[in-house]
Amino acid sequence: MRRIVVQKFGGTSVADTGKIKNVAKTVIHEKNNGNDVVVVVSAMGHTTDYLVKMAKDLSATPSEREMDMLLSTGEGVSIALLAMAIQAQGYDAVSFNAMQVGIFTENVHSKARILKIETEKLRKNLNEGKIVIVAGFQGVTADGEITTLGRGGSDTSAVAIAAALNAERCDIYTDVEGVYTTDPRVVPTASKLKSISYEEMLELAHAGANVLHPRSVETAKLNNVPLRVRSSFKIDDMGTLILGVDKMEIDRPVTGVAADLSQTRIVVLDVPDTPGQAAKIFSTLAKENISVDMIIQSYAKKETNTNDIAFTIDTSDKGKTLTTLDKLKSEIGCRDILANSEIAKVSIIGAGMIDRPGIASGMFETLSNLGINIKMISTSEIKISCLVDKADANKAVKALHEEFDLGSDVVADVKGDLPNV
Amino acid sequence: MRRIVVQKFGGTSVADTGKIKNVAKTVIHEKNNGNDVVVVVSAMGHTTDYLVKMAKDLSATPSEREMDMLLSTGEGVSIALLAMAIQAQGYDAVSFNAMQVGIFTENVHSKARILKIETEKLRKNLNEGKIVIVAGFQGVTADGEITTLGRGGSDTSAVAIAAALNAERCDIYTDVEGVYTTDPRVVPTASKLKSISYEEMLELAHAGANVLHPRSVETAKLNNVPLRVRSSFKIDDMGTLILGVDKMEIDRPVTGVAADLSQTRIVVLDVPDTPGQAAKIFSTLAKENISVDMIIQSYAKKETNTNDIAFTIDTSDKGKTLTTLDKLKSEIGCRDILANSEIAKVSIIGAGMIDRPGIASGMFETLSNLGINIKMISTSEIKISCLVDKADANKAVKALHEEFDLGSDVVADVKGDLPNV
Numbered sequence: 001m002r003r004i005v006v007q008k009f010g011g012t013s014v015a016d017t018g019k020i021k022n023v024a025k026t027v028i029h030e031k032n033n034g035n036d037v038v039v040v041v042s043a044m045g046h047t048t049d050y051l052v053k054m055a056k057d058l059s060a061t062p063s064e065r066e067m068d069m070l071l072s073t074g075e076g077v078s079i080a081l082l083a084m085a086i087q088a089q090g091y092d093a094v095s096f097n098a099m100q101v102g103i104f105t106e107n108v109h110s111k112a113r114i115l116k117i118e119t120e121k122l123r124k125n126l127n128e129g130k131i132v133i134v135a136g137f138q139g140v141t142a143d144g145e146i147t148t149l150g151r152g153g154s155d156t157s158a159v160a161i162a163a164a165l166n167a168e169r170c171d172i173y174t175d176v177e178g179v180y181t182t183d184p185r186v187v188p189t190a191s192k193l194k195s196i197s198y199e200e201m202l203e204l205a206h207a208g209a210n211v212l213h214p215r216s217v218e219t220a221k222l223n224n225v226p227l228r229v230r231s232s233f234k235i236d237d238m239g240t241l242i243l244g245v246d247k248m249e250i251d252r253p254v255t256g257v258a259a260d261l262s263q264t265r266i267v268v269l270d271v272p273d274t275p276g277q278a279a280k281i282f283s284t285l286a287k288e289n290i291s292v293d294m295i296i297q298s299y300a301k302k303e304t305n306t307n308d309i310a311f312t313i314d315t316s317d318k319g320k321t322l323t324t325l326d327k328l329k330s331e332i333g334c335r336d337i338l339a340n341s342e343i344a345k346v347s348i349i350g351a352g353m354i355d356r357p358g359i360a361s362g363m364f365e366t367l368s369n370l371g372i373n374i375k376m377i378s379t380s381e382i383k384i385s386c387l388v389d390k391a392d393a394n395k396a397v398k399a400l401h402e403e404f405d406l407g408s409d410v411v412a413d414v415k416g417d418l419p420n421v
Numbered sequence: 422m423r424r425i426v427v428q429k430f431g432g433t434s435v436a437d438t439g440k441i442k443n444v445a446k447t448v449i450h451e452k453n454n455g456n457d458v459v460v461v462v463s464a465m466g467h468t469t470d471y472l473v474k475m476a477k478d479l480s481a482t483p484s485e486r487e488m489d490m491l492l493s494t495g496e497g498v499s500i501a502l503l504a505m506a507i508q509a510q511g512y513d514a515v516s517f518n519a520m521q522v523g524i525f526t527e528n529v530h531s532k533a534r535i536l537k538i539e540t541e542k543l544r545k546n547l548n549e550g551k552i553v554i555v556a557g558f559q560g561v562t563a564d565g566e567i568t569t570l571g572r573g574g575s576d577t578s579a580v581a582i583a584a585a586l587n588a589e590r591c592d593i594y595t596d597v598e599g600v601y602t603t604d605p606r607v608v609p610t611a612s613k614l615k616s617i618s619y620e621e622m623l624e625l626a627h628a629g630a631n632v633l634h635p636r637s638v639e640t641a642k643l644n645n646v647p648l649r650v651r652s653s654f655k656i657d658d659m660g661t662l663i664l665g666v667d668k669m670e671i672d673r674p675v676t677g678v679a680a681d682l683s684q685t686r687i688v689v690l691d692v693p694d695t696p697g698q699a700a701k702i703f704s705t706l707a708k709e710n711i712s713v714d715m716i717i718q719s720y721a722k723k724e725t726n727t728n729d730i731a732f733t734i735d736t737s738d739k740g741k742t743l744t745t746l747d748k749l750k751s752e753i754g755c756r757d758i759l760a761n762s763e764i765a766k767v768s769i770i771g772a773g774m775i776d777r778p779g780i781a782s783g784m785f786e787t788l789s790n791l792g793i794n795i796k797m798i799s800t801s802e803i804k805i806s807c808l809v810d811k812a813d814a815n816k817a818v819k820a821l822h823e824e825f826d827l828g829s830d831v832v833a834d835v836k837g838d839l840p841n842v
Binding site: 067072 | 480481483490494498500506
């Protein structure tokens with residue numbers, strides 16, 4: 001049986017007909033490698049902005065159902081144009097929207113989750129030697145309603161299709177060359193990772209690296225689909241492979257460093273130390289759809305019999321969070337609520353840190369040596385995050401990148417050969 | 422049971438968000454009349470041109486299948502935007518593309534014919550009190566392939582939906598106020614018809630009046646759907662009603678005058694008078710997809726035992742026709758082939774002329790009195806056409822319009838009341 005490779009190209013890669021021709025070349029290159037190719041594309045460049053602007057002209061609060069109808073047309077344009085560009089090069093290609101393929105989602109508009117992907121039409125056309133082009137970002141419900149997948153949607157479409165077809169791998173083409181040990185704009189010695197595990201990639205994504213949406217990585221992890229992040233402009237650069245940690249040789253404890261500058265710390269001061277107070281706060285925030293990241297509750301203060309509860313949120317949720325907590329203030333009986341957006345979350349990530357003692361202390365010492373005050377700490381099995389002043393973030397990232405020796409060329413290698421390279 | 426009215430708005434009516442708001446008002450006005458409303462819309466203004474241009478950038482001969490995929494996105498945009506505009510006015514609306522409704526066509530791209538329209542989803546949503554908006558111009562095959570209907574497609578979608586739903590009538594909104602006795606730019610006294618029969622409208626359409634594509638009129642006639650041509654800009658103007666001749670009071674023999682300036686006369690000189698010669702010529706042209714309009718074969722000339730065969734074609738087919746006939750020349754054994762594009766076909770149309778003698782002679786005399794030479798004549802039950810020099814066309818139309826008294830206000834009235842007015 002021939003191997004299937006799924007390729008995904010985002011909106012900037014198909015922004016105009018010239019770029020679509022380039023994408024056609026990349027697709028044909030993969031086809032000529034002897035693989036069956038399924039291509040997932042997003043809407044062209046600024047199409048979505050243009051459509052959203054027209055919708056806003058007509059209604060301050062356009063219905064989510066009609067927004068999905070509207071936005072899904074964007075991929076309809078790009079899939080057909082890419083098929084034509086490929087055909088013009090003498091290759092057989094066919095485009096399908098989500099309804100035609102049968103990319104079934106739950107019945108939720110603007111952020112639906114994929115439930116099931118029919119593979120019959122995809123396999124039939126691949127078996128006929130065709131390059132198959134599928135609209136990303138969109139789905140359809142069992143009732144024939146058109147849905148969209150929300151942020152990271154096209155990446156998720158591509159990974160889910162790769163999983164359904166049991167594809168060799170899923171290549172996500174972007175305007176960066178792969179996943180780096182840290183942001184190269186902050187640390188010039190940042191090196192490109194040859195490979196990284198799903199778990200590390202998830203932590204890097206959550207920690208502020210914007211290469212892939214966590215949702216697509218989670219989908220890949222769940223289905224064990226090898227993901228490759230690679231450049232739209234360097235056809236021979238293999239980018240970074242993301243795969244299961246079990247397939248990797250862990251040769252160093254820390255894989256990457258990331259800083260997230262978009263968080264705000266909230267402190268609820270002197271919450272009476274009675275059961276259920278934290279539950280009340282966080283369930284109320286959850287109802288308002290506010291995601292909470294780091295949470296710390298202090299030991300109860302003996303004098304006042306109260307706790308301080310601190311947590312971080314995305315700064316875009318700051319206003320909503322303060323309004324929500326203000327309503328709750330008298331019910332909780334706390335003294336005050338403080339918010340600070342001049343903070344940054346600096347994280348080191350590495351699947352190898354589990355077995356190696358001294359990584360956390362190494363991080364704390366590095367920050368301490370720079371005179372950087374740590375405001376909060378949270379840890380997971382493969383990540384340590386410290387909240388610091390925003391002004392100290394870049395300094396911290398540079399020092400940690402050096403401390404954990406991330407400037408060399410290959411940071412984590414793969415057991416045996418990389419699949420299908 | 423509530424009455425259903427189908428409304429159709431073309432590309433110029435939905436060219437921008439301001440115009441879409443106007444369409445929303447017209448739709449709501451009809452809904453407030455107490456009718457269930459289905460709205461069929463075309464793609465916004467220049468969308469189709471823009472999409473075609475991108476396709477041509479990518480391929481000199483883009484595949485028809487992918488062109489259908491591409492072009493069908495245009496209506497996807499306009500239906501969603503119109504739904505939002507209606508919702509913004511506080512009315513419930515929902516949009517569907519052809520695949521969602523189930524507008525099934527034959528498996529032909531770029532000019533498919535509608536085979537069947539499912540009504541379940543339409544009726545369900547109408548019964549829920551919603552204004553239902555449907556994408557015109559597009560269809561879907563039983564295999565889930567997206568098709569488009571070709572020229573006059575959106576009008577045809579609207580009429581076919583009206584037929585499937587057994588609608589009260591189908592209103593085609595355009596930038597003219599209705600159907601006129603002749604082109605008002607040529608004859609300032611041209612009057613708007615209150616009503617006209619399908620048959621007359623078909624002859625007027627074929628004769629060069631560009632209000633409605635003949636295909637939509639034929640579909641209306643076949644299904645006996647009352648059609649109304651009315652202005653997008655004058656909400657209270659009832660335009661022209663097109664319906665079965667059996668429902669009309671015929672009070673004058675001639676309903677309209679039309680001139681078609683886009684024809685070319687071809688004369689095949691001295692074709693040997695043996696059986697099968699005409700069949701050979703016209704079947705060869707048919708194979709090349711060349712439509713032939715008027716055909717005249719002279720009596721055989723005794724001296725040479727030959728005929729002259731003359732016919733008219735659309736001038737856009739002139740080159741192809743001459744090339745085709747040139748190949749056939751030696752086989753037929755004719756003397757020469759002549760082409761003349763400086764001609765015009767002037768027609769008078771009227772369902773009432775059947776029972777009235779002297780209409781044809783009245784036409785010939787009128788032209789004769791003006792010194793206009795008639796080059797060819799063809800007649801049907803409700804139409805008489807004369808081929809004249811192009812330079813004489815306007816003069817002929819004006820004189821015929823006056824001869825048959827078409828400058829008054831109401832030209833043909835309807836038996837009893839107009840339906841649902």
